[in-house]
Amino acid sequence: MLKIEHLFKNFGSTEVLKDLNLEVNEGSVFGLVGVNGAGKSTLLRLIAGVYKPEGGSITLNGADTYSQADVRGKIAFVSDEQYFPLGSTIASLKLLYENVYDFDEQCYQKYLKIFELDPKMPVSSLSKGMKRRVSLLFALSYHAELILLDEAYDGLEPLARLRFKHALAELIEDENVSVIISSHNLKELEDICDSFGILENGHIISYGDLLESKEKINKYQVVFKEEKNRTAFEGLDILHFEKEGRVCKLVVRGKEEEVEKKLNEMSPVLMDVLQVNFEELFIYELESRGKIYEQ
Amino acid sequence: MNSKYIRYLFKNRKIAIIFFLALYAALSLSTFIGQSGMNAGEQMHEVMHAGMLMSLIMTYGLPVLVFSYVHMKRSTDVYFAIPVSRRDQLISNIFFMFALCYGYFLTATLIGGILTGFGKSLINFLTVQLASAFILLVLLTVNSVMFLLANNTFDGIVMMGAYTLLPLFITLANQTFFQEMIAGFRYRSESLEIVNYFWPAYQAVEVYRAVSNSEPCRIIHVVILILFGIAGMYLLKKHFIDRKTERAEQLSDEPAAYPFIIHAYALICMVIITCCPPREYMSGRIIYYLLLLLAYVVATFVYKRKIEIRFRSLMIFLSGLCAAFILNFTAWQTHGFGRAERYTIDEGDYLAVEINCHTEPDNIEKPFDNIKNDYLYMSYRLIMPLAEKDQYREVLELLDSKRRESISQFYSQSRQDASLYMNMEYSNITAEDLNLYHEKGYYTGTNRYTYFCSNLFTVSELKLLDQYGELGIYKDKLITAPDGTEYWASGEYTLDDYLAGKIS
Numbered sequence: 001m002l003k004i005e006h007l008f009k010n011f012g013s014t015e016v017l018k019d020l021n022l023e024v025n026e027g028s029v030f031g032l033v034g035v036n037g038a039g040k041s042t043l044l045r046l047i048a049g050v051y052k053p054e055g056g057s058i059t060l061n062g063a064d065t066y067s068q069a070d071v072r073g074k075i076a077f078v079s080d081e082q083y084f085p086l087g088s089t090i091a092s093l094k095l096l097y098e099n100v101y102d103f104d105e106q107c108y109q110k111y112l113k114i115f116e117l118d119p120k121m122p123v124s125s126l127s128k129g130m131k132r133r134v135s136l137l138f139a140l141s142y143h144a145e146l147i148l149l150d151e152a153y154d155g156l157e158p159l160a161r162l163r164f165k166h167a168l169a170e171l172i173e174d175e176n177v178s179v180i181i182s183s184h185n186l187k188e189l190e191d192i193c194d195s196f197g198i199l200e201n202g203h204i205i206s207y208g209d210l211l212e213s214k215e216k217i218n219k220y221q222v223v224f225k226e227e228k229n230r231t232a233f234e235g236l237d238i239l240h241f242e243k244e245g246r247v248c249k250l251v252v253r254g255k256e257e258e259v260e261k262k263l264n265e266m267s268p269v270l271m272d273v274l275q276v277n278f279e280e281l282f283i284y285e286l287e288s289r290g291k292i293y294e295q
Numbered sequence: 296m297n298s299k300y301i302r303y304l305f306k307n308r309k310i311a312i313i314f315f316l317a318l319y320a321a322l323s324l325s326t327f328i329g330q331s332g333m334n335a336g337e338q339m340h341e342v343m344h345a346g347m348l349m350s351l352i353m354t355y356g357l358p359v360l361v362f363s364y365v366h367m368k369r370s371t372d373v374y375f376a377i378p379v380s381r382r383d384q385l386i387s388n389i390f391f392m393f394a395l396c397y398g399y400f401l402t403a404t405l406i407g408g409i410l411t412g413f414g415k416s417l418i419n420f421l422t423v424q425l426a427s428a429f430i431l432l433v434l435l436t437v438n439s440v441m442f443l444l445a446n447n448t449f450d451g452i453v454m455m456g457a458y459t460l461l462p463l464f465i466t467l468a469n470q471t472f473f474q475e476m477i478a479g480f481r482y483r484s485e486s487l488e489i490v491n492y493f494w495p496a497y498q499a500v501e502v503y504r505a506v507s508n509s510e511p512c513r514i515i516h517v518v519i520l521i522l523f524g525i526a527g528m529y530l531l532k533k534h535f536i537d538r539k540t541e542r543a544e545q546l547s548d549e550p551a552a553y554p555f556i557i558h559a560y561a562l563i564c565m566v567i568i569t570c571c572p573p574r575e576y577m578s579g580r581i582i583y584y585l586l587l588l589l590a591y592v593v594a595t596f597v598y599k600r601k602i603e604i605r606f607r608s609l610m611i612f613l614s615g616l617c618a619a620f621i622l623n624f625t626a627w628q629t630h631g632f633g634r635a636e637r638y639t640i641d642e643g644d645y646l647a648v649e650i651n652c653h654t655e656p657d658n659i660e661k662p663f664d665n666i667k668n669d670y671l672y673m674s675y676r677l678i679m680p681l682a683e684k685d686q687y688r689e690v691l692e693l694l695d696s697k698r699r700e701s702i703s704q705f706y707s708q709s710r711q712d713a714s715l716y717m718n719m720e721y722s723n724i725t726a727e728d729l730n731l732y733h734e735k736g737y738y739t740g741t742n743r744y745t746y747f748c749s750n751l752f753t754v755s756e757l758k759l760l761d762q763y764g765e766l767g768i769y770k771d772k773l774i775t776a777p778d779g780t781e782y783w784a785s786g787e788y789t790l791d792d793y794l795a796g797k798i799s
Contacts, residue, residue, distance in 0.1 A: 049375065051540050051541060075376070077376045083369035092307070099302050100300055
């Protein structure tokens with residue numbers, strides 16, 4: 001299990017992460033989302049042991065990922081900025097992984113085929129998407145217990161994305177691997193993640209089981225006999241409110257039955273309940289935070 | 296040290312390693328081509344020198360190659376995430392560089408050794424190997440520190456160059472300051488040795504030179520190199536093991552990087568530019584100050600990657616210039632902090648005085664500088680045993696009055712071109728130096744002071760000098776042959792010849 005406790009990270013005088021706490025269970029696929037500059041890449045680099053935290057701790061199965069080098073052998077980190085030395089081929093890149101990691105040649109050959117890569121090809125001649133495949137190939141070739149993917153989907157075409165998702169699903173099922181994925185493509189994350197965390201201003205402002213969280217937030221479209229203002233819905237945890245004449249559109253946090261009961265007490269003419277997706281969940285969470293900040 | 300990581304380092308650069316191995320072997324063998332006149336010992340020396348030169352160059356190239364991943368954000372994501380601790384990475388990287396640098400040297404010298412029978416001295420061969428391994432390790436450590444002071448590869452290379460050349464520039468400033476501010480100053484290696492103590496490459500070469508020539512090696516050089524090695528290891532811990540990864544690709548704003556280098560070089564240039572009589576501080580020198588300010592702005596641009604003229608920077612520049620003015624003005628007013636007066640004859644066994652000047656062809660009391668026409672050249676040498684200095688009192692008083700006149704001329708506002716001056720050189724020499732002089736015609740001496748004086752000796756003073764030392768007068772005359780070609784004809788005369796009008 002990955003455990004982050006009271007994590008602090010500064011870049012000079014800028015505080016990037018502030019007292020961040022997080023737990024990711026084994027076999028879980030955790031979607032890390034946040035606006036640009038929220039600190040997602042920094043958090044992943046800290047987990048990978050690339051950055052040293054200013055305070056707090058990050059442990060994988062009890063071992064500190066920065067100070068205990070061995071534990072990093074169980075972490076695969078695919079950065080958003082890939083590094084391929086000049087003139088390198090997939091075969092030459094393999095040298096590092098087979099020498100310093102617990103490299104599995106069979107696994108490597110398997111994913112080489114799945115990702116349709118030629119080991120003799122110079123990496124510089126590959127497209128962005130193909131380069132991304134190369135990074136993912138090595139991340140999957142040494143039986144990591146924790147895979148960190150920083151915007152790993154970017155640049156992958158739909159078929160490759162599907163193949164990679166299948167590969168991940170297989171690893172989770174067979175080896176109980178934990179995965180943390182950061183991406184701006186929330187629709188993609190929704191398909192694969194079982195838990196999520198929204199990072200903003202150095203904190204995880206919301207995190208938990210994705211399905212549960214989605215169930216807690218619903219969209220209601222209600223028609224009344226006369227016009228109603230936001231103030232009329234006191235007692236509901238409204239994340240978003242829109243009004244068009246007598247039609248009110250509300251995004252409300254809370255159990256569906258309880259919210260419905262309260263709305264029914266207001267004698268609506270018509271009421272529709274819609275499920276929110278991950279992207280909407282993210283937007284409404286941030287929007288509600290924005291209101292908090294405005295206050 | 297991590298054996299898996301070392302294996303990776305070697306495998307990853309296999310082709311380059313083989314290429315350089317072949318290059319060293321070829322270099323070793325090439326020293327035998329066309330060197331038939333050399334004996335085995337000389338040939339072995341040639342091989343060792345060539346190998347050492349290559350390895351010294353490699354001590355600068357290898358840190359750039361091996362540590363450049365620290366300076367790139369993308370590569371830190373790969374290498375700092377691997378299951379090899381930074382400490383192990385550092386030790387492995389140093390070992391890898393050392394194995395190449397020294398391994399190549401060993402290969403080249405072994406080939407040379409086998410072909411020459413180890414220059415007929417296996418012990419010398421082994422001593423050189425030991426010394427070379429030591430100095431290459433120290434230089435690799437120090438150069439790696441220089442490279443790691445910066446936060447990107449380009450700046451790392453700039454830091455290596457800047458720190459390597461810094462002692463040279465300090466020497467230049469030191470030399471200029473002494474020559475321009477201290478009357479009588481002459482190049483004295485001992486005054487510059489202190490700068491060399493801060494120059495690891497110089498110390499390394501000194502150790503290698505002494506060991507390879509089977510000469511006794513000064514322990515101070517070895518001690519300094521050991522201190523550099525220890526300091527290097529400490530700084531490598533700071534700039535590699537404890538390094539903040541996020542420094543990669545940032546401006547090199549560590550205090551020891553650009554902030555120090557730019558201001559150190561600026562101050563050195565300021566000291567050099569302001570080394571002149573106070574009346575010249577402004578006249579004709581404004582252009583140099585402006586050029587230096589421009590260089591300062593350019594250096595700041597290289598550092599910050601943007602043109603930025605901030606009030607604070609200008610103030611720092613002006614403060615530095617003021618400090619240089621104050622230093623030079625104080626040196627001027629105090630006659631080189633009193634060093635111009637420091638000369639004493641009571642050192643060594645003998646006082647040696649050499650005087651020479653060009654004079655008008657018909658007036659030995661007047662200086663002359665136009666060598667297109669006829670002139671006289673006066674040369675005087677006095678070697679006085681200090682034990683008998685009372686017997687020389689009259690001539691010593693004359694020489695001392697001339698020396699004082701020279702010092703006063705040096706610090707006068709109307710100091711003129713030195714080519715018009717009479718050159719007077721004072722040295723303290725030992726009996727050993729004197730023997731060398733009798734054998735080879737020169738002496739080294741210590742405490743050497745050279746004075747220039749625009750007023751030459753009068754004939755009566757020359758007569759007094761002639762009584763105590765060797766005074767020669769030389770006449771060089773430009774002759775035009777009937778075919779129109781010109782040549783110089785030379786004649787040697789005594790003072791008596793001059794006074795008798797025998798010089799034509």
